[in-house]
Amino acid sequence: MSEQALSIPIIDFGPFIQGDPTARQQVAAQMREASSQWGFFYLANCGMPQGSVSEAFQASKDFFALPDEIKQSVAWQNAQSNRGYVGVRRERLDPSKPGDLKEAFNAAPEDRDASAARNLWPADQPEFREHVETFLTDCITTADRILETFAVALDQPDNFFVNAHDLHHHTLRLLHYPPLPEGFVAEQGESRAGAHTDYGSITLLFQDDAGGLEVCTRQGEWVQATPIPGTVVINTGDLMHRWTNHVFCSTPHRVNVPKAAMHRHRYSIAFFCHPNKNANIECIDSCTDASNPVRYPPISAGEHLLQRLNATY
Ligand SMILES: O=C(O)CCC(=O)C(=O)O
Numbered sequence: 001m002s003e004q005a006l007s008i009p010i011i012d013f014g015p016f017i018q019g020d021p022t023a024r025q026q027v028a029a030q031m032r033e034a035s036s037q038w039g040f041f042y043l044a045n046c047g048m049p050q051g052s053v054s055e056a057f058q059a060s061k062d063f064f065a066l067p068d069e070i071k072q073s074v075a076w077q078n079a080q081s082n083r084g085y086v087g088v089r090r091e092r093l094d095p096s097k098p099g100d101l102k103e104a105f106n107a108a109p110e111d112r113d114a115s116a117a118r119n120l121w122p123a124d125q126p127e128f129r130e131h132v133e134t135f136l137t138d139c140i141t142t143a144d145r146i147l148e149t150f151a152v153a154l155d156q157p158d159n160f161f162v163n164a165h166d167l168h169h170h171t172l173r174l175l176h177y178p179p180l181p182e183g184f185v186a187e188q189g190e191s192r193a194g195a196h197t198d199y200g201s202i203t204l205l206f207q208d209d210a211g212g213l214e215v216c217t218r219q220g221e222w223v224q225a226t227p228i229p230g231t232v233v234i235n236t237g238d239l240m241h242r243w244t245n246h247v248f249c250s251t252p253h254r255v256n257v258p259k260a261a262m263h264r265h266r267y268s269i270a271f272f273c274h275p276n277k278n279a280n281i282e283c284i285d286s287c288t289d290a291s292n293p294v295r296y297p298p299i300s301a302g303e304h305l306l307q308r309l310n311a312t313y
């Protein structure tokens with residue numbers, strides 16, 4: 001492993017949140033560097049209330065421990081609404097591999113549009129709903145602050161990305177990777193989550209201490225994104241890659257099964273940010289010059305997502 005491979009950057013967000021203009025510029029410059037070299041970084045002091053994070057993890061554990069028939073009562077229906085429960089091996093993030101050894105529950109911020117899909121909540125679990133909804137709200141606040149930093153990093157008006165995300169077309173995903181049985185062998189290359197890139201603009205990823213998340217460097221080496229307590233992992237997705245004309249990466253990542261953590265549960269929570277469906281995704285002016293000519297025509301965020309989904313399924 002090279003020196004660089006060992007160091008997914010850690011960025012302290014505290015100075016940005018406190019608002020000193022010089023400190024904001026410094027944090028923005030760190031995010032620019034990390035997003036262009038890695039497409040991944042750890043964010044410390046991200047501003048999420050610690051209680052909200054631990055309640056969301058507890059809610060997730062309680063939900064996945066429910067009997068299967070309750071989980072199936074809120075089963076995921078279709079890609080259009082993309083909410084509810086997805087059982088073990090139902091999904092393949094890497095289509096060339098068998099189903100992922102995980103289960104998931106998707107929820108989204110409530111859409112102001114009355115015709116939009118609604119979240120699926122299990123009956124008689126009021127605390128689950130309450131904690132997930134609080135966590136969703138806190139994730140939106142945090143994501144908006146990160147998006148503001150990205151705007152500073154790319155010499156855009158502060159609200160450039162936040163305005164393009166103000167309909168909150170995001171998805172929250174609680175993930176549970178069950179313990180693998182004694183003697184388990186990954187016969188056809190199964191993993192907890194196959195190698196993939198995320199589709200949207202940015203992802204906030206909260207992980208417990210089990211480990212297993214791995215990130216592919218630009219040199220093609222897989223390195224571990226070891227859990228660091230008190231941080232959230234941020235990565236940039238395919239849409240941000242396109243929007244920034246490849247200045248920011250969309251980096252493949254996967255969840256492997258470390259031997260030491262094979263027989264224990266792993267829980268993580270991902271918050272996938274997507275711009276408004278009608279947002280115009282056109283090369284950002286500071287992301288092109290003679291050596292990096294514009295690579296793509298403009299596209300709406302909704303159309304980009306459809307193309308990305310059609311390429312996968
Ligand atoms: O569980 C994790 O740590 C990563 C999950 C992930 O990358 C995803 O669901 O897109």
Ligand SMILES: [Fe+2]
Nearest residue numbers: 196197198253
């Ligand atoms: Fe991912």
